[in-house]
Amino acid sequence: MNEGLGILIGVSKPDQVIFESKRPVSIGEYVTMVYGKGKVLGLVERSSISSDALGNSIRNYEEAYESKQVAAENRRDKSYKGHVRILGFLDDLKKCKAILPALPPEPGTEVFEASTEDLSAIFAPSGMQWIRIGTLLRNTEVDARVNVDKVVSRHLAVLAMTGMGKSNLVSLLAQEIARIAGTMVVFDYHDDYSMLDMGSNNSNLMDARINPRLLSADKLAEVIEIQENASNQMHVLRMAFTEEVKQRKGEDFWDALINASMAAGADKAYREAASKVVDKIDDARRKFHNILDAGMADPLALVKNGKINVINLVELTERQANIAVSFYLEELLEDRKKATRQKKGPSKSQPRFPAPVLVVIEEAHVFIPKDEDTDTKYFASKVAREGRKFGLGLVIVSQRPRGIDANILSQMGSLAVMRMIQHDDQAHVSAATESLSRDLIDQLTSLNPGEAIFAGQWVNLPTFVKVDEVKERKMGVDQKAVEAWNQMAAIKKVAKESSESYVPSGYIQD
Ligand SMILES: Nc1ncnc2c1ncn2[C@@H]1O[C@H](COP(=O)(O)OP(=O)(O)OP(=O)(O)O)[C@@H](O)[C@H]1O
Ligand SMILES: [Mg+2]
Incomplete structure (x- = not known):
């Protein structure tokens, strides 16, 4: 066993102890103690340094100055305390x-630094399901x-302020899952993930598409931007969006929908609304032609098995x-x-x-x-509740945790949290999850980008x-404005100079 780090003092509890250390201790350090039926692991959750001579009672600068000298000479002056959460045998x-x-x-129980072997056995277990992050x-x-098995079966929330490394973590997960062809x-x-290198062709990039024929009339109205309170227009669209129209594909579908809307306008009460709906359909068809695709098969058909889609x-x-x-x-x-279900018995169609x-x-x-x-x-919320049974895992990522539905947040079995300074955010996360103690939450303000509590x-x-x-990530990097402006100015200057030196034929320079 390595040399002792400190000694337990004050009031010990089964799950929390305090020790006096030989040196300052960092939050997040692991320590061991031997008691009960064996070796116990603990995590430093709070740490403090205090000085006897330089206590709160000091009243003026002179006193502080003298006490500093006293403190420097006295080996017993400093106190390094670590507050430890006991994690288990x-x-x-x-x-x-x-x-x-x-x-x-x-x-009086002695406290030691945890050894690399002990920590590796706990934090880096072997087995295919364990991936390095x-x-x-x-x-x-x-x-x-x-x-990763637990991420898929019990879901994950990745929460932090902006720019702290959420997408980087998701990218890393994606790369590791690509490696095992998940x-x-x-x-x-x-557009954070399109440049990500998955290696060996394991990524599948696609633009989101909506097939209007597969929507309900209400959702189609939302997509083509008919206002919710425009009840006459809603009526026209519902009348027009018939099963017969839904059968038409591609451009034919839009033409049929327009014709049916005009027909619904035959009723004088709906004439004006019908003409508005026709305009909306025409607009949406042009403006969103990349997105609304009435010719495609099921959009899910483009999502591929064994790939990062x-x-x-x-x-x-x-x-x-x-x-x-x-x-x-x-x-x-x-x-x-x-x-x-198919695993339990034969079914008619094959799952994708x-x-x-x-x-x-x-x-x-x-x-x-x-x-x-x-x-x-x-x-x-359905996936959060039922996904476990069916092998559909959810990862939710947000820089504004206080804005997320608490119920869904509480169903996320795992958490990755990075720097978070807003009290509202911390309180919301703390209320929704049991796995983060108050002391851990308090540490969130001290984390740097890329540092996280799992x-x-x-x-x-x-x-x-x-x-x-993830080195290959190109997006998400903070834009360097000054450098870019400088470059732009330099290019302008060169362009100006070259245009000035160019004399069109027929002109005479002074
Ligand atoms: N693990 C890491 N190690 C070092 N630097 C990192 C790490 N993760 C992220 N960064 C740095 O922080 C920048 C922002 O990271 P990232 O895009 O992942 O943040 P984010 O939390 O997703 O931000 P946003 O909320 O804006 O989406 C990265 O470009 C990178 O420079
Ligand atoms: Mg991001």
């Missing part, structure tokens, strides 16, 4: 079980691995994106239900996805908002992690 933790000792340790924050020689569907709202939502309005995401979610859930699928929703506060019922929220089912224990940086 080491041997049990290595077998993925957290069992707390029944009795607290005696004050980075290293422990304070023990960089120890890999931090996560259990199936992932990423809804890409900001990145569905680009950039060109969609927020409402369209919502309808598209909810459509894909609904279809995926249906398909996975079919696949699961015979193996589990992991879905990522970025900007979760937009798609799964707290105070509003959206289409995506309805299906995301908690919940995908890790054996709450873990401070330094997440690997």
Whole structure:
């Protein structure tokens, strides 16, 4: 065993102890103690340094100055305290079980730094389901691995302020899942993932498409931007959007829908509304021709098994994106239900996805908002509740956790949280999850980009992690404005100079 780091002092509890250390200790360090039936692992959750001579009672600068000299000479002056959460017996933790000792340790018990071997056995277990995401924050020689099976079966929330590394973490997960030819569907709202290198051709990039023929009349109205309160226009569209019209494909569909709308305008009361609906259909058909595709088969047909499918939502309005995401979610859930049932007995049609699928929703506060019922929220909540049984996992990503529906957030079995300074965000996350203690939440303000706390089912224990940086990512990088402006000015200057030196024939220079 290595040399002792400190000694327990004060009041010990079964799950929390305080020790006096030989040196300052960092938050996120792991320590061991021997008591009860063996070696116990603990995590430093709070750390402080204080000085006897330089206490709060100092009243003026002179006193502080003199006390500083006293403190420097006195070996007993400084106190380095570590507040430790007891995580469980080491041997049990290595077998993925957290069992707390029944009795607290005696004050006076010696505290040691945890060894690399012990930490690796817990944080970097072997087995195909464990993939490397980075290293422990304070023990960089120890890999931090996560259990992908648990991500798919129990879902994951990735939460932090903007620019702290959420998309980087999702990219890393995607790359690792691509390596084992897993199936992932990423809804890409900001074109963050199109440049990602998945190696060996394992990515499938596509633009989100909506087939208007597969929508309900109400959703079609949203997509072509008919106002919810325009009841006459809604009436016309409902009348026009008949089964017969739905059968028509491609351009034929739009023509048929326009004709049927005009026909609905034969009734004088609806004439004006019908002409507005025709304009809206015409507009949408032109403006959204990249998105609304009445000729395509089922949009899900483009999503491929064993690939990282990145569905680009950039060109969609927020409402369209919502309808598209909810459509894909609904279809995926249906398909996975079919696949699961088929395992139990023969069924008529083949499922498209015979193996589990992991879905990522970025900007979760937009798609799964707290105070509003959206289409995506309805299906995301179904996936959150039922996905476990059917092998459909959900990853929700957000820089505004306080805006996410609490119910869905509470169903996320695992968490990756990075720097988060807003109290509202912290409180919302803390209320929705059991896996993050108050002390851990308090640490969120001290994290740097790429540093995270992992908690919940995908890790054996709450873990401070330094997440690997995905080097191939081109997007998400902060734009360097000054450099770009300089370059632009330089190019302008060159262009101006070359145009000045150019004398068109027929002109005489002074
Ligand atoms: N693990 C990491 N190690 C080092 N740097 C990182 C790491 N993760 C992210 N960064 C840096 O932070 C930048 C932003 O990362 P990323 O795009 O993942 O943030 P984000 O949380 O998704 O932001 P947004 O909320 O704007 O989507 C990256 O371009 C990179 O420079
Ligand atoms: Mg991002």
